[in-house]
Amino acid sequence: LRELGFNRYQDEVKALLGEEKAPLFIKGSVKVMDKGVVDPNAVEATVSVTLNGLQLASVSDVARRFGSPVDLAGKLEAKLDATIKGSESVKALGGMIIEKLALAGGPLGADKPTFEQASLAFDVALDGAKVTIGKFTLASPVANVAAGGTVNLPALGKLPTGDLTSSTKVNLAALAAQLPGTLKLQKGL
Numbered sequence: 001l002r003e004l005g006f007n008r009y010q011d012e013v014k015a016l017l018g019e020e021k022a023p024l025f026i027k028g029s030v031k032v033m034d035k036g037v038v039d040p041n042a043v044e045a046t047v048s049v050t051l052n053g054l055q056l057a058s059v060s061d062v063a064r065r066f067g068s069p070v071d072l073a074g075k076l077e078a079k080l081d082a083t084i085k086g087s088e089s090v091k092a093l094g095g096m097i098i099e100k101l102a103l104a105g106g107p108l109g110a111d112k113p114t115f116e117q118a119s120l121a122f123d124v125a126l127d128g129a130k131v132t133i134g135k136f137t138l139a140s141p142v143a144n145v146a147a148g149g150t151v152n153l154p155a156l157g158k159l160p161t162g163d164l165t166s167s168t169k170v171n172l173a174a175l176a177a178q179l180p181g182t183l184k185l186q187k188g189l
Contacts, residue, residue, distance in 0.1 A: 025050040040087040051078040056098070069106025075099045088128045095121035113178035115141050129153040133164070142175040143168065 028047035032038055056072040064071070080094035101115040118141075123134035131151045138145040149164035176183055 024054075025052075043084055043086060045082070045084040047080075047082050049078075049080045049082075051076060051096075053077065056101070070108065071104045072102070073104075074101040088126065090126040092125070093123045095119065107182065108179070109181045111179045111181045115178075117141075131162075141171065142178060143170045145169075 026047065026049050028045065030043075030045040030047070032043055034042035054076040056074045056076055060068070060070075060072040076096060076098050078094070078096035080092065082093075083089075083091045097117060097119045098115075099117050101118055102112065103114075104112045119137075119139045121135060121137045124136070125132045125134070129152055131153060133148050133150070136145075136147040145166065145168045147164065147166035149162060151160050151162035151164060154160050
């Protein structure tokens with residue numbers, strides 16, 4: 001296989017999704033073999049995945065077939081860059097933005113919350129047993145979350161150690177306005 005070029009390859013994949021033909025673009029290289037043998041410690045990969053304009057209604061249709069009770073609408077833009085070296089080194093950087101997110105059904109009952117925009121950004125790395133969260137942010141009209149730090153993954157049966165910081169801000173008024181039936185708050189609260 002090595003002589004045929006399967007040891008290391010580069011490929012670009014373009015697929016069309018949704019009604020607006022949003023492209024899924026994958027580019028990168030992957031090496032999974034060393035001297036003709038699959039070896040997890042020899043894995044080397046650099047991959048970039050971009051999703052432009054995925055209409056969430058098309059995802060909702062598929063999810064419903066698998067029993068999801070919640071319908072989605074909106075447009076998703078996402079980007080992920082990942083690097084893998086061996087079985088213990090992974091770096092991932094990316095994020096997503098959802099515009100005009102609308103939810104309905106299932107536990108939401110008659111509520112149909114809508115959000116003009118929600119975003120997620122992250123920069124995470126695994127180096128052996130150490131996870132570093134350089135950045136993790138979630139921003140929406142109802143909540144904002146930020147986190148960062150390091151976590152040392154323990155041996156089986158032990159607790160993790162590390163230094164993580166996080167902050168969360170919830171706009172209760174905006175949340176209550178979006179979910180009046182779900183939260184069932186008394187008037188005036």
